[in-house]
Amino acid sequence: MKRVLIVDDAAFMRLAIKTILEKNGFEVVGEAKNGIEGIQKFKELQPDIVTMDITMPDMSGIEALKAIHAISPNANVVMLSAMGQEVMVKEAIMSGAKSFVVKPFKEEHLIKTLEKIANS
Amino acid sequence: MTDFNTNDTMVEMFLFETAQLLEQLEQVILSSDMNNYYSEENINEVFRIMHTIKGSSAMMMYNEISVLSHAIEDLFFYLREENPEQNFCSSLNDLILDCVDFIKVELEKIRNHDDVDGDATNLVNKIKDFLSELKKNSGSNVSNEHYEVEKVNLFKAVIFFEEGCEMENIRAYSVIHNLKKVASEVIYYPQNILDDDGSVEVIRREGFKIHLKTDKTKDEVYNHLMDTVFLRELEFAEIDEETFSEGFDKEVFDYSSSEISLQDANYEEENNNQEGNILHKPDENVKDSQEEEKLHTDMRKINLEEEKKQPNAENHNVMPTQNIISVSVAKLDKLLDKLMDLVGELVIAEAMVLQNPDLEGLELDNFQKSARQLSKITDEIQDMVMSVRMIPLSATFQRMNRIVRDMCRKLNKEIQLEIKGEETEVDKNIIERITDPLMHLVRNAVDHGIETADERQLKGKPKHGTITLEAKNVSSDVHIIVRDDGRGLDKNKILRKARQNGLITMDEADMSDSEIYKLVLLPGFSTNENVTEFSGRGVGMDVVAKNIESIGGSISIQSEENKGTQMTLKIPLTLAIIDGMNLKVGKSTFTIPTITIKESFRTNKESIIVDPDGNEMIMVRGECYPIIRLNEFFKVETDVTDISDGIITMVSQDGNAICVFADRLLGQQQVVVKSLPEYIKRFKHIKGIAGCTLLGDGSISLILDIASLIHIK
Numbered sequence: 001m002k003r004v005l006i007v008d009d010a011a012f013m014r015l016a017i018k019t020i021l022e023k024n025g026f027e028v029v030g031e032a033k034n035g036i037e038g039i040q041k042f043k044e045l046q047p048d049i050v051t052m053d054i055t056m057p058d059m060s061g062i063e064a065l066k067a068i069h070a071i072s073p074n075a076n077v078v079m080l081s082a083m084g085q086e087v088m089v090k091e092a093i094m095s096g097a098k099s100f101v102v103k104p105f106k107e108e109h110l111i112k113t114l115e116k117i118a119n120s
Numbered sequence: 121m122t123d124f125n126t127n128d129t130m131v132e133m134f135l136f137e138t139a140q141l142l143e144q145l146e147q148v149i150l151s152s153d154m155n156n157y158y159s160e161e162n163i164n165e166v167f168r169i170m171h172t173i174k175g176s177s178a179m180m181m182y183n184e185i186s187v188l189s190h191a192i193e194d195l196f197f198y199l200r201e202e203n204p205e206q207n208f209c210s211s212l213n214d215l216i217l218d219c220v221d222f223i224k225v226e227l228e229k230i231r232n233h234d235d236v237d238g239d240a241t242n243l244v245n246k247i248k249d250f251l252s253e254l255k256k257n258s259g260s261n262v263s264n265e266h267y268e269v270e271k272v273n274l275f276k277a278v279i280f281f282e283e284g285c286e287m288e289n290i291r292a293y294s295v296i297h298n299l300k301k302v303a304s305e306v307i308y309y310p311q312n313i314l315d316d317d318g319s320v321e322v323i324r325r326e327g328f329k330i331h332l333k334t335d336k337t338k339d340e341v342y343n344h345l346m347d348t349v350f351l352r353e354l355e356f357a358e359i360d361e362e363t364f365s366e367g368f369d370k371e372v373f374d375y376s377s378s379e380i381s382l383q384d385a386n387y388e389e390e391n392n393n394q395e396g397n398i399l400h401k402p403d404e405n406v407k408d409s410q411e412e413e414k415l416h417t418d419m420r421k422i423n424l425e426e427e428k429k430q431p432n433a434e435n436h437n438v439m440p441t442q443n444i445i446s447v448s449v450a451k452l453d454k455l456l457d458k459l460m461d462l463v464g465e466l467v468i469a470e471a472m473v474l475q476n477p478d479l480e481g482l483e484l485d486n487f488q489k490s491a492r493q494l495s496k497i498t499d500e501i502q503d504m505v506m507s508v509r510m511i512p513l514s515a516t517f518q519r520m521n522r523i524v525r526d527m528c529r530k531l532n533k534e535i536q537l538e539i540k541g542e543e544t545e546v547d548k549n550i551i552e553r554i555t556d557p558l559m560h561l562v563r564n565a566v567d568h569g570i571e572t573a574d575e576r577q578l579k580g581k582p583k584h585g586t587i588t589l590e591a592k593n594v595s596s597d598v599h600i601i602v603r604d605d606g607r608g609l610d611k612n613k614i615l616r617k618a619r620q621n622g623l624i625t626m627d628e629a630d631m632s633d634s635e636i637y638k639l640v641l642l643p644g645f646s647t648n649e650n651v652t653e654f655s656g657r658g659v660g661m662d663v664v665a666k667n668i669e670s671i672g673g674s675i676s677i678q679s680e681e682n683k684g685t686q687m688t689l690k691i692p693l694t695l696a697i698i699d700g701m702n703l704k705v706g707k708s709t710f711t712i713p714t715i716t717i718k719e720s721f722r723t724n725k726e727s728i729i730v731d732p733d734g735n736e737m738i739m740v741r742g743e744c745y746p747i748i749r750l751n752e753f754f755k756v757e758t759d760v761t762d763i764s765d766g767i768i769t770m771v772s773q774d775g776n777a778i779c780v781f782a783d784r785l786l787g788q789q790q791v792v793v794k795s796l797p798e799y800i801k802r803f804k805h806i807k808g809i810a811g812c813t814l815l816g817d818g819s820i821s822l823i824l825d826i827a828s829l830i831h832i833k
Binding site for chain 1 (some may be wrong): 133137138171172174194197270284287289293295314316347
């Protein structure tokens with residue numbers, strides 16, 4: 001079972017993602033509510049995949065992504081972006097994000113993206 | 121995803137979080153309103169809050185909320201990026217607060233399982249108009265990307281993404297980005313995937329076309345491309361040098377005549393600048409996803425440094441409740457109520473054991489020792505449960521900010537609301553019951569208390585009126601003070617009005633100031649002849665007074681002409697458990713809240729004065745107090761009718777005192793306050809009774825309502 005860390009400042013979003021992932025056979029090993037926590041939990045938990053929100057207080061998802069990438073260049077980070085964040089998604093891709101999902105996302109989209117990444 | 125909005129936990133979480141965010145948002149707006157300026161921090165905060173609400177509500181399929189928050193997000197995005205001159209603050213605040221109200225109403229509908237049928241189109245249009253107004257004078261810049269090139273094998277690929285995967289242009293970019301690891305030269309069409317709004321449509325319609333040079337084999341490149349997420353279809357073939365260098369000129373031509381770019385041209389005509397593409401014609405269908413796409417492809421250049429939210433200290437300490445509870449509030453509420461009930465039962469059970477009639481007259485040293493231990497622990501538990509139920513007044517106080525602001529704008533007054541001691545905690549039941557009275561007092565202060573700016577200047581006062589809202593702990597009470605520096609109460613006007621309404625029962629010349637002020641608390645009194653939108657719509661101060669009294673509190677009024685008015689609410693910390701003194705009258709038991717008791721004493725007939733109406737009074741240290749005989753008042757049969765056989769207890773509230781006559785005192789004990797059963801209340805409102813409680817022997821005692829007894833005499 002693939003182990004996932006969810007990084008998102010919105011508790012609702014974390015719950016939504018967690019519900020979807022657990023229903024589809026992923027194990028959610030941790031949740032973080034900003035970039036700083038995300039990095040910390042990443043080091044601690046060594047998840048297979050990280051879902052990373054972009055807009056978060058304290059430290060944005062992109063900065064966290066960069067930090068995680070620096071720790072582990074092969075880390076599987078999937079960005080969760082909203083419509084209109086093209087520029088940031090682009091930066092994320094350049095900084096090593098494996099893929100991204102656009103919010104509001106459909107369950108199958110999230111799962112497909114994560115499965116693809118988990119299997120690559 | 122579709123079943124999220126039928127998933128209770130999800131809905132609850134959504135409601136909870138969104139409500140919290142809205143509250144935060146209100147704080148930010150109000151603080152900006154005060155400074156008449158949006159700081160960078162505040163702009164970021166609003167942007168982030170709306171961003172989150174947009175995301176959550178879209179997941180929950182509450183489209184109107186999502187579209188509206190989206191529009192606000194756009195607006196604040198613009199503010200953040202362009203930092204335009206801020207001469208719009210208060211009109212923007214009005215608009216945003218309207219939006220907040222709209223969302224709140226929708227949330228309420230969700231909470232009540234009503235149809236979420238609000239229509240935000242109007243608000244969305246207003247925001248868009250606002251944005252376009254702001255944008256009129258600004259331009260934007262666009263940047264381009266270039267890639268460097270080498271050569272070996274030549275391939276062509278056309279990638280189709282799955283429908284609904286969104287941001288196809290960025291996905292395409294991501295493909296190119298990954299190809300650079302394997303290919304030495306890549307050309308692709310549409311070219312301007314990041315900067316051209318139309319590219320998304322072209323990719324959706326025609327696929328994303330790539331020509332590439334690489335030293336990798338066909339299979340390697342094919343496999344590489346097959347790893348693309350959301351890949352629906354891949355056309356892949358080897359090509360020759362000629363085709364490669366031909367590029368996509370032909371298609372580019374096609375593209376320029378396509379429907380999309382025509383639309384774009386229209387947009388440009390209208391707005392004359394690139395940023396204009398974000399603009400939306402008000403009557404366009406907002407829900408259309410293509411439109412949305414277009415709206416946002418222009419959102420770029422986001423400065424990541426700014427993304428970092430600087431913690432706003434001010435905002436944090438005004439909302440002490442916010443980060444504490446993250447479980448469902450409703451659940452916690454229920455749990456707490458239950459827990460409180462249980463503690464109440466425990467206190468009663470404890471009394472039942474310790475004051476058991478079987479124990480009377482026995483010498484039980486060990487029992488007493490254990491009993492003391494038991495009492496100690498019960499007390500501790502009780503304190504703990506109480507402390508959990510305690511909620512700071514801050515949320516209630518902060519709501520007043522909004523009221524003052526809204527009223528000021530409508531009444532054209534300038535008023536500053538000062539809040540002190542908002543961290544003071546009271547029982548949550550009490551909070552629920554003082555919010556309305558408090559609102560009423562604040563409205564009164566704004567509407568009647570504070571004068572208009574002109575009037576104030578004539579009087580030599582600062583133009584800005586000040587209303588102070590203060591809370592503090594005073595022994596087992598909380599005092600909440602609403603103070604204004606307005607015109608003060610007009611004694612003569614009050615007296616005149618009271619006379620008209622027949623409310624004066626004593627000699628006017630003998631009335632002290634505070635007695636005169638208290639007249640306004642009587643039912644049927646309202647000095648404001650012209651009913652305004654905000655105060656005096658039939659609900660007067662008497663209702664406020666009644667509400668406060670119903671929770672065992674009281675109001676006192678101080679005022680000085682042209683200096684201002686101060687209303688002090690004295691509120692008990694909690695309603696649930698009080699210290700009481702039990703009295704026996706015949707076979708009945710009554711309980712008086714210990715806090716109201718001044719003294720108890722025996723007396724004789726000689727000390728009693730009887731007025732011509734037969735009312736009894738007693739002189740104590742030169743002061744005269746009326747006597748209420750409980751047996752007569754409540755029509756209870758008793759053998760003790762001679763005043764020298766029973767006992768007199770002097771009770772006071774708000775500086776007024778009366779004496780209560782009963783057969784004998786039973787002793788002091790903590791009692792759990794239970795309200796009178798509904799069927800009794802429905803049948804008759806019994807004056808002088810605040811509630812009832814269970815005693816140790818299982819009998820019922822009636823708790824006296826001292827305030828109303830004093831009132832009657």
